[in-house]
């Protein structure tokens with residue numbers, strides 16, 4: 001297929017692109033590089049630096065080349081900031097997303113794979129969480145993604161747009177050529193690896209009195225290659241599906257303490273942590289059920305082992321100590 005991948009210079013997007021070109025898809029990446037890196041885009045993909053809310057640019061891109069499907073990963077992604085500054089989240093994740101959908105309509109592109117999030121669910125009422133769990137987001141990040149999921153439902157009903165929304169849990173790990181190099185890192189595993197790499201003294205652990213095996217929060221870490229492969233499976237079946245929504249998770253949760261221990265074991269470095277009070281809105285446990293995607297797309301995590309996930313991230317970090325060479329970040 002000819003694919004347009006927004007956010008393809010970012011962490012997950014770069015690996016979606018790596019796997020897509022390896023499968024023989026022709027890929028064009030559209031990324032404004034606000035967070036992504038030029039050097040993260042596979043050499044076999046075309047790259048356009050620009051914003052997915054730029055209607056004129058989208059018209060040019062979609063008029064110039066065939067496009068069978070859009071994989072839409074571009075977004076504001078930091079949960080904490082979405083509470084203090086929701087405007088940029090609604091603008092980028094909802095308004096820019098709509099500009100993209102409308103450009104697709106103008107150019108007759110009728111398939112989208114969308115990066116949604118477990119944050120659309122809010123506080124879990126039951127764990128593991130299934131796709132029919134109530135969606136009541138507790139931050140503007142989750143709300144903005146849910147708004148876009150809802151737009152997709154209406155665009156399917158009215159305009160026949162086919163779409164698959166993936167609600168990722170916590171992406172983690174790397175390939176040998178692509179890994180996680182956020183400029184503003186908030187994810188647990190890269191923060192722990194920073195400590196092992198001597199770039200950070202310790203990691204704050206928020207809450208040690210949760211009703212979990214060791215008192216720290218339980219989260220679901222899924223290998224980024226498994227996430228990428230789900231996208232390729234969805235492309236194969238999207239015409240038959242019409243519209244659908246799937247969790248992508250490991251199905252097994254790990255406590256923050258277990259993750260810190262895995263990083264210690266993989267890297268051989270002590271990982272000092274500091275116990276801090278619970279953060280508002282941090283549930284005790286967030287774990288995905290992946291029954292639906294297993295049944296419909298025959299997907300299950302191929303790399304479910306936490307130590308192996310951390311090991312891939314650490315290997316990438318050792319090979320790329322300064323991240324991507326394009327901007328030293």
Ligand SMILES: NC(=O)c1ccc[n+]([C@@H]2O[C@H](COP(=O)([O-])OP(=O)(O)OC[C@H]3O[C@@H](n4cnc5c(N)ncnc54)[C@H](O)[C@@H]3O)[C@@H](O)[C@H]2O)c1
Nearest residue numbers: 007010011012031032034035036051052074075115168171
């Ligand atoms: N990382 C996770 O654990 C996780 C979990 C759930 C959902 N997600 C979703 O997956 C997607 C990718 O996440 P990531 O961790 O790779 O984030 P990322 O920040 O590394 O990637 C996002 C990319 O989008 C680009 N971008 C942002 N706004 C843009 C715009 N308006 N136009 C063009 N490019 C734009 C950024 O420059 C960046 O390269 C996001 O939609 C995110 O919400 C990620």
